[in-house]
Each structure stands twice: as structure tokens, then as C-alpha cells.
Amino acid sequence: MINEFYLENLETVKRTFQEEGQVVLFDFFTKDFFSLLKKIAEKKPRPEKDPLLHSFSTVSVDLPELPFLRSLFKKQPDFRSYRFGWKDYTLLHDLDMQKPGIDIIIDLAEDWQEKWGGSVYYVDGTGNFTKMPIKANTLILVKRTSGNNRFIKYVNHLAGTRKRSLLIGSL
Numbered sequence: 001m002i003n004e005f006y007l008e009n010l011e012t013v014k015r016t017f018q019e020e021g022q023v024v025l026f027d028f029f030t031k032d033f034f035s036l037l038k039k040i041a042e043k044k045p046r047p048e049k050d051p052l053l054h055s056f057s058t059v060s061v062d063l064p065e066l067p068f069l070r071s072l073f074k075k076q077p078d079f080r081s082y083r084f085g086w087k088d089y090t091l092l093h094d095l096d097m098q099k100p101g102i103d104i105i106i107d108l109a110e111d112w113q114e115k116w117g118g119s120v121y122y123v124d125g126t127g128n129f130t131k132m133p134i135k136a137n138t139l140i141l142v143k144r145t146s147g148n149n150r151f152i153k154y155v156n157h158l159a160g161t162r163k164r165s166l167l168i169g170s171l
Contacts, residue, residue, distance in 0.1 A: 077169030106167040116159035
């Protein structure tokens, strides 16, 4: 289910997350389990559009228990599947501020190119930002503090008919 390297180094991952507030784990799942996650995420999403806040397709998904996350956070988050295609985005908006917590992002988009947009950003309200890498089979853990918010950059016409899929859970 999970890359043995991360299981063997769970304490290091936990310590890094506590110290840095974020951790990016590449090639996180085994190939078979990653394929299963992609199939689960293909559940038919429904479009959600609010021009002042976002445009994307989403659906709630039931993931198998992930003991790795339970050992880090003592509970399993609820996940949603998000699909971003041409003209999709999320915006930062004062009326839609995210509460402090933890984001768990699983990147499912294979062969996605950065020039198409769809990158995940975290900003702290003072001009500082962190851009998360785009790579399939990556687990991203981010601690959202007060004023630290996530947005997903506009997916431009270069993406064509391709879709970027993410599983996002929050605690």
C-alpha cells in the first residue's frame, strides 16, 4: 500500500512535519494501490462554480483506511476528489477563509505539465507563498495556520482536454 521507505522512516516524517509545518513525499504509494486510488477518484464528479471563489468538479470519496495517516494524526480524514480542467481555479477571498488545520493532498495527475496551470499554492497573507510540486503519486501534508490559505492556479488553454486530479482531505 505505502512505499516501505516511508514506513521505515515514519518518525522522521512526523518530526519534519512538526518542525517545518509541511512535508512532500514522492512515490508514496505502491503502484497497485496508486492505481486503485485513481479508480476511486474517477467517480463522477459534479461541477461547482462560483466565479468569485472557484470553478472545478468534485465528489466525496471513500478511501481505504490509511494507517500511515492514522499514525500521524490519530484519525482518518474525509477526502474529496477534485478535478481541474481548462478554465478551472480556486481563488483566495476574504469571505471564504480557511480555518487552521491540516491539509492532506494526494496528487493523481500523471504527465501534468506545470505550464498548463493547476498548481497548488499556499500563501500567508504577507506576500510569502509556497508552490507545491506537481508529480503523480505524491502525498503532501501542510499545516494551515491562521492566515495561511490554499489556492489552485487557473488551468489555461494549454491543458486542452486534460484534467488534473487531486484527492484532498482536511483535519
